[in-house]
Structure formats: C-alpha cells, structure tokens
Amino acid sequence: xxxxxxxxxxxxxxxxxxxxxxxxxxxxxxxxxxxxxxxxxxxxxxxxxxxxxxxxxxxxxxxxxxxxxxxxxxxxxxxxxxxxxxxxxxxxxxxxxxxxxxxxxxxxxxxxxxxxxxxxxxxxxxxxxxxxxxxxxxxxxxxxxxxxxxxxxxxxxxxxxxxxxxxxxxxxxxxxxxxxxxxxxxxxxxxxxxxxxx
Numbered sequence: 545x546x547x548x549x550x551x552x553x554x555x556x557x558x559x560x561x562x563x564x565x566x567x568x569x570x571x572x573x574x575x576x577x578x579x580x581x582x583x584x585x586x587x588x589x590x591x592x593x594x595x596x597x598x599x600x601x602x603x604x605x606x607x608x609x610x611x612x613x614x615x616x617x618x619x620x621x622x623x624x625x626x627x628x629x630x631x632x633x634x635x636x637x638x639x640x641x642x643x644x645x646x647x648x649x650x651x652x653x654x655x656x657x658x659x660x661x662x663x664x665x666x667x668x669x670x671x672x673x674x675x676x677x678x679x680x681x682x683x684x685x686x687x688x689x690x691x692x693x694x695x696x697x698x699x700x701x702x703x704x705x706x707x708x709x710x711x712x713x714x715x716x717x718x719x720x721x722x723x724x725x726x727x728x729x730x731x732x733x734x735x736x737x738x739x740x741x742x
Contacts, residue, residue: 554726557730569675571628572628572675573631573633573675574633574707575631575706578609582672583608585668586674589667593660596652597644600657603639605636605637606634621679622681624681625681625682628714629677636702636704638661638700639699642697662701674705674707675707678703679704681702684699
C-alpha cells in the first residue's frame, strides 16, 4: 500500500511506501544475539536483489556475537565505530566479485549490484525491527587478510545488525545524532535530460 504520510520527522516529496521512511541507521544496540533465523532472513532478502547477468556478485561474511570469529570482526572497526558497533548482535563484511562467473570477464557493475543487495538486506532488517547500520569506518586491507577474501573480490563495506538499544547508552557525541536523518529533495537527485551547464 502506498502512503504519503510523514514517518517521524521525515516527509516525502512524492508518494512512497512508509517502509522507505521507516528505515534508518541507528547506532544504539542492546548487545543481544540476533537469532540465526532472523539473520538468514536479511541475507535471503539480499539474495533476491537484481544484478547484471544475474551474476549475484555479493558475498556477506559475518559473525554473530557467539561466533568464534567475533573478536576478529570487532577488531576491524575504527575506534569511533567500535564504540557502538561492538554491541551489535552480528557484524557483516560485504564483498563483491569483480568478474563474471560465467566467463571471468570484468564486471563494471559489481559494486552497484552489491549495493542493491545491501539495500534489500537493510530494508528486510528494518521490517524485522532490527537495527541495521552500514559503515565504511573499518580497515579494508585487514578485513581482506583476516577473512581470506580472494583477489577477485573487492571489500565494499561493513554492517552492524542488532536489537535496538537505548540511545542513553551511546557516547555523548553520538546521542545527538541518534535520529532519522533527512534527505536531499527529489529534484536535486533526479535530473531530467542530464546535468545542466555549469
């Protein structure tokens, strides 16, 4: 069902389902384990994303809090992200294959396709009531080495997934940021006919 009502402090420029307004990237997480069935549900949503030639270049390398590799994943984070993401129920490193499996040729859209899968994952997590927060603040090369990422895959991003927590438990600097953010106007991102002369 399409809706145009504001969700929280977000107001769309045009008719859109509230699922898109509801999804945001909190940092406050409870530290609880994410049940494996729920984690697999977010990966299942990502599985159905579109991709060039149906190549499905995305891979999700993960650890749950109880996993043997949890500390290895936490150690990838920069200090600013570690301060809150270590309370996630799961940490995920997103990588994408740079070549097509069918012929080994370079895929120009592998990152684009992995981004589509990430978007599906984030929406499914939001629908399940989970916190899903993507980040670039981690050591990419350390992730490649620690997680044995093959040379024909590119490390794209990292994500923290967990149960919602209290923003009062966040470091003081982050408390003020713990609210859904706004967006550019639609007219700023959808440019009929291309860019105008500068």
